[in-house]
Amino acid sequence: MRYLTFLLYSLLFIPPGKAQAPVALSIAPDARAAGMGNTGLATSPDVAAQYWNVAKYAFAEDNGGVQLSYIPWMSNLVGGMNIAYLSGYKTFGTQAVSASLHYFSAGEIVSDNEWTDYTTTPVDWAVDVGYAKHFGQWFSMGLAFRYIAVNYMERDRAFSLSATYTMAADIGLYCRLPVGGNEWTFGAALTNIGGKLEMGEGHDVSLPANIGAGSQFSWRLSDAHRLNVAADVNKPLVRKNKTAGSAFDALYFGGGAEYSYAQKVALRAGYQYTGSFNNNRTYLTVGAGLHFYNIRFDIAYWATTGKQSIALHNTLHFTIGYTFSFKTPQPDTAQPSVL
Numbered sequence: 001m002r003y004l005t006f007l008l009y010s011l012l013f014i015p016p017g018k019a020q021a022p023v024a025l026s027i028a029p030d031a032r033a034a035g036m037g038n039t040g041l042a043t044s045p046d047v048a049a050q051y052w053n054v055a056k057y058a059f060a061e062d063n064g065g066v067q068l069s070y071i072p073w074m075s076n077l078v079g080g081m082n083i084a085y086l087s088g089y090k091t092f093g094t095q096a097v098s099a100s101l102h103y104f105s106a107g108e109i110v111s112d113n114e115w116t117d118y119t120t121t122p123v124d125w126a127v128d129v130g131y132a133k134h135f136g137q138w139f140s141m142g143l144a145f146r147y148i149a150v151n152y153m154e155r156d157r158a159f160s161l162s163a164t165y166t167m168a169a170d171i172g173l174y175c176r177l178p179v180g181g182n183e184w185t186f187g188a189a190l191t192n193i194g195g196k197l198e199m200g201e202g203h204d205v206s207l208p209a210n211i212g213a214g215s216q217f218s219w220r221l222s223d224a225h226r227l228n229v230a231a232d233v234n235k236p237l238v239r240k241n242k243t244a245g246s247a248f249d250a251l252y253f254g255g256g257a258e259y260s261y262a263q264k265v266a267l268r269a270g271y272q273y274t275g276s277f278n279n280n281r282t283y284l285t286v287g288a289g290l291h292f293y294n295i296r297f298d299i300a301y302w303a304t305t306g307k308q309s310i311a312l313h314n315t316l317h318f319t320i321g322y323t324f325s326f327k328t329p330q331p332d333t334a335q336p337s338v339l
Contacts, residue, residue: 022124022150024104025192026208028052029069029085031317035287035300036256037270039230041214042174042187043258047321050087050100050130053189055142055172057089057096058134064090067296067321073104076314080107089130090324098130098144124150130170138177144170150197150205168194168207181220188213193237209237224262231255250274252281264291268300283312296321 030048033040040052047067049056066088073081082105089098106122126149132142151163172189190211197205214232221227232254256270266289274281287300302315 022104022126022148022197022205022208024083024102024124024126025148027071027073027083027104029071029083029102029317030067031069031287031298031300031319032258032266032268032289034302034317035268035270035285035289035298036230036258037232037254037272037285039214039216039232039254039256039270041189041212041232042185042216043214043228043230044185044216044218047087047089047323048085048319050089050098050128050144051085051102053142053172053174053187054098054130054144054170055132055140055174055189056187057091057098057130057142058094058132058140059174059176060089060091060096062091063324064088065321065323067319069317069319071315071317073315074312075316081105082107094134096132096142098132100128100130102126102128122151124148126168128170132172138175140174142170142172142174144172146170146192146194148194148197148207164197164205166195166197166207168192168209179217183218183220185216185218186214206238211235211237226260226263228258228260229255230257256285260289265289266291266298281312283315287317294323294325296323 028034028038028040029051030040030046032046033043033048033052036043040048042053045056045060047065048069067086069085071083073083075081084103085100087098087100089096103125104123108121126146128144128146130142130144132140134140146168147165148168149163149165170189170191170193172187174185174187176183176185192207192209194207194209196207212232212234214230216228216230219227233251235251252272252274254270254272256268258266258268260266268285268287268289270285272281272283272285283302283304285300285302287298289296289298298319300317302312304313
């Protein structure tokens with residue numbers, strides 16, 4: 001079973017040649033965005049903004065927060081694979097600083113036969129820091145720097161992939177415009193721009209560089225009821241790979257909605273589509289959130305629809321977080337409607 005785990009891991013995420021890795025940087029970690037069809041570039045700021053668009057932190061409604069997300073990865077096929085994401089930020093007036101740790105483990109793999117003899121635990125992880133600042137009432141920019149480490153396989157009698165390290169950077173833009181008593185937001189980000197991972201034995205691995213843009217419209221239905229509708233489009237900036245196929249270089253689209261009551265209860269639904277059903281990144285999503293005092297809990301579920309999407313079917317995301325005290329809100333007259 002552990003060998004099957006590694007086989008799936010290799011075929012889906014680290015094919016030979018110009019593969020796309022590491023896995024930890026390719027998977028949306030937080031349950032809120034996961035429940036909305038993987039939309040996070042222009043949604044309202046939350047603690048997981050470091051992954052989506054670091055510029056969003058400048059418009060956060062509270063003074064800071066920390067959050068932990070966990071995903072049992074491909075659990076309907078094998079056990080032991082998981083993704084964890086720890087993030088946090090602190091605002092200072094019109095500025096914010098942030099940091100995160102993104103970690104993936106494929107579990108323990110044991111192979112002992114006439115060709116191979118090893119025990120290994122493939123992992124990749126990344127740690128980053130970010131800075132964001134808003135300029136005026138409507139626009140912000142952010143920048144993040146990331147250190148990435150990958151260790152997929154220890155050396156055996158026939159083959160090895162050495163541990164390797166590299167650096168990357170993100171840049172994000174975020175704009176929010178008041179429209180009457182509602183809000184229209186736009187976001188764009190260029191993420192994971194950096195060097196290749198030289199893993200030895202002729203295996204070069206490209207970072208999952210990506211450019212994306214998104215928009216959200218937020219209706220304030222009443223003092224307690226709010227509806228957010230968001231959509232994102234993303235384009236991986238990696239060379240087409242014959243082994244990986246369209247799942248790693250095609251445009252992919254996400255859309256979703258979030259209904260919240262009194263900022264205490266949230267219900268979410270969405271859909272992600274990758275230009276073809278013959279891949280593992282086309283799925284329906286649902287999610288929910290509870291917020292009491294300063295603690296927030298979110299959960300999301302993926303039901304895949306692609307013809308070859310069994311690996312990610314029944315994927316769950318869990319997030320728990322804590323936010324610090326709220327800022328003093330500005331009166332509505334401070335931000336006149338643009339329409």
